[in-house]
Amino acid sequence: MTIKKLYDENFAASYQLEQYAFRFTDDQQHQDGLRTLFKHSTVYGAFFDQQLASQIIATPLKVQLFNQIFDMAGIGFVSSDPSFRGQGNIDQLMQQMLVDCYENDILLSYLDPFSYPFYRRYGYELTFERICYDVKSSEWPDSPRSDGYVRRLTWEKAKDAIKQIDQRSDQLKHGSVLREDWWYEYKFSISHTYYFAIYYNEQDQAEGYLIYQIENGKFNCTRWLNLTGTAYKGLNRYIASHKDSTDRIVYEKGYDKNAGFFLQDKPITQATIRPEMMARIVDIEAFLRKCSLKNLKESFAITIEKDKYAPWNEGTFELIKAEAEQPEIRKVTATQLPELKISVQRFAQLFLGYCSINELVFHELVQVDEKIVDTIKQLTPQQVPILEDYF
Incomplete structure (x- = not known):
């Protein structure tokens, strides 16, 4: 199995796999729409010999959060030929996509799941409702x-x-x-x-x-x-x-x-x-540096214990209070600061505003020092995220 990016000469094969997998009407309007999406996206394909076995489409878009603009990869048309399912193709495609996002400073990724447990394994979590x-x-x-x-x-x-x-x-x-x-x-x-x-x-x-x-x-x-x-x-x-x-x-x-x-x-x-849609933070450290965190009342640490498909996120990040400035963010091997231990999935829900720290604590989904709960509450959005576009 070979993983590579698809280009114009691969469009016919990509379109045929999408049409077979999603069963939409094969007409000119769908062809024109998907050709436009193909042209503006990065398309990852897994090939067996010369046959396209699986693919994902990652569309680079921008979203607004914390009064700032973030680059986001919208994932869509994740599809596999039934002959090649169960061979780990999507695993390889998703991992390559996340590495590319990391290397190109794309900090967020959204997708519309056919299965929440399936995409949760890649670090995505429910973030939007409809x-x-x-x-x-x-x-x-x-x-x-x-x-x-x-x-x-x-x-x-x-x-x-x-x-x-x-x-x-x-x-x-x-x-x-x-x-x-x-x-x-x-x-x-x-x-x-x-x-x-x-x-x-x-x-x-x-x-x-x-x-x-x-x-x-x-x-x-x-x-x-x-x-x-x-x-x-x-x-x-x-x-x-x-x-x-x-x-x-x-x-x-x-x-x-x-x-x-x-x-x-x-x-x-x-x-x-x-x-509805799921979201993922691709790079925790870069995301924290970009967020507006000037309201930090007390220094504390965030620990991400496991992120198989984005291992650069694993570890402890200290947020050090600075007077009238953004806090200093530094990755450390150990910390003496009060600590929030959280999965990459729950981190996305917390820092995009879908769940509050109180909700996560109540349902025992995080481990946190009680004295920093109010500090975290003031740092994170108080308005739930809204999304009207699909990928």
């Missing part, structure tokens, strides 16, 4: 008329407003992807067919958008983002206006522990919350 509303159209709550207006536009006419709203939104600053131009085209134009609705205020300024499909009697809302409460009302009223032309309204979004039920006089009575 909420889904799926109701009869007649039960969708309406909103009062707002002073602005909504316009349905083509992608070409809507995309500038959508990009500007994304850039201004605080909702996309807690682990979400900072979408590049090619990613917008790939997600919303090349690989799918959508409708686009923009809400404008009385001054003709765009304050919200809706990206949706209507298929088989369902109004399926893919993205809905508002900068103001009036934008929310205007776009919600627009959704409700489809009650007579559709049977059901479906809306999914990243779950931030607040479903917004309080916004309606008659709240939607059912919603499904489910676990």
Whole structure:
């Protein structure tokens, strides 16, 4: 078995393996979408003789966290020919991908798992949740008329407003992807067919958008983002206006522990919350150096005892308090400081804001000196991460 990166001449083989593994419709739209993704990603393949046996696609993207920009590898289309499963191909591909991320200062990686235990072995852990509303159209709550207006536009006419709203939104600053131009085209134009609705205020300024499909009697809302409460009302009223032309309204979004039920006089009575994407910290030491940790009240140490696929993370890292500056981060063989012992998976949940230190302590998922619990609490995010993109 040979591990190597795939290039243009390998696209046909890559596409055929993806189509066989994921059973999507083999049409021009899927070919164009995957060709775009292939072009902008690093594709790792395991070959037996000249046959592509397994592959993963790692897409370099950027995310915002701690008011800073982090490089992230989005992992997708992990697939194997059934003839070659169980031979450790994915192990080798994932390990090579993580080494490349480490060497290129890519500190985060996200993926959408088919199995949480399977990807947990590579250091990933559940970090994002999703909420889904799926109701009869007649039960969708309406909103009062707002002073602005909504316009349905083509992608070409809507995309500038959508990009500007994304850039201004605080909702996309807690682990979400900072979408590049090619990613917008790939997600919303090349690989799918959508409708686009923009809400404008009385001054003709765009304050919200809706990206949706209507298929088989369902109004399926893919993205809905508002900068103001009036934008929310205007776009919600627009959704409700489809009650007579559709049977059901479906809306999914990243779950931030607040479903917004309080916004309606008659709240939607059912919603499904489910676990979703996983995340991994590729390089613990570099991640700590990049995080904004100026609130450090007391020096302490973090110990990662095992990280098979990223062994550079194993060991103890001291965070040394410095007056009015970022703490000094140093890797040591032993420490006398109060200590947090944590797995690489729980580290990701803690420092991306999915779990608090109190939750991890309560469920006995970490070992920590009690006197530094408040210090850790002040360092880590108090808002859960949100993600609206898939890989």
